[in-house]
Amino acid sequence: MATDSRADPSPSQPKSIVDKVLSDVRHAVGRSRGGLTTKIHAVVDALGNPLRFVLTGGQCHDSVTGYEMLSQMDLTKRQVLADRAYDTDRILRLLKEQSAVSVIPSKKNRRKATEMGQRNLQGTPSDRMLFQ
Template identity: 60%
Template sequence: MGSLSTKIHAIVDALGNPLHFELTGGEAHDSVQRYKLLQAIEPTMKQVLADRVYDTNAIRALLNEEQAIPVIPTPRNTTR
């Protein structure tokens, strides 16, 4: 059952100023938006600070291609 909520997915700079955002329905899964949103980062971004849910091989590969340093904690149940 869906809800009447909205999720805001945003990229902000170091001062918290919004650079890019997407709105989705509350029932939409975050994993769909994460990769799509990170594709919108500017090439000048050198570090990407993100939550544990962004720690995927695809996202790390994308950031590596963009020559950005991922500052993402590894989930506790992940071994690398």
């Protein structure tokens, strides 16, 4: 007796658009301008050693995942070094509440630059150190 494969799709094949989207989220694959991509969000120590990391789809904004990761850590009296993507009021407020020092340059479109944003910061080597 032959079975019809269309009647009972295998669990690996999405059944609908919603299932496909959920499948992509579970596998940290997302659509961005470059096509299907994955982002690695990492928190590292001063030597570039990873403390924690999260994989997300390419469409996830850095600041959203960054806030979630930072909010789960004790940042009291620590310096948090990040690039402009993390210059959001929400993250800066979290760092202030935890008495952490923000070393994040201001976004170019911020109306009033933060103290650190007024300085001319060069690119940080922490991401390069992580992948060596």
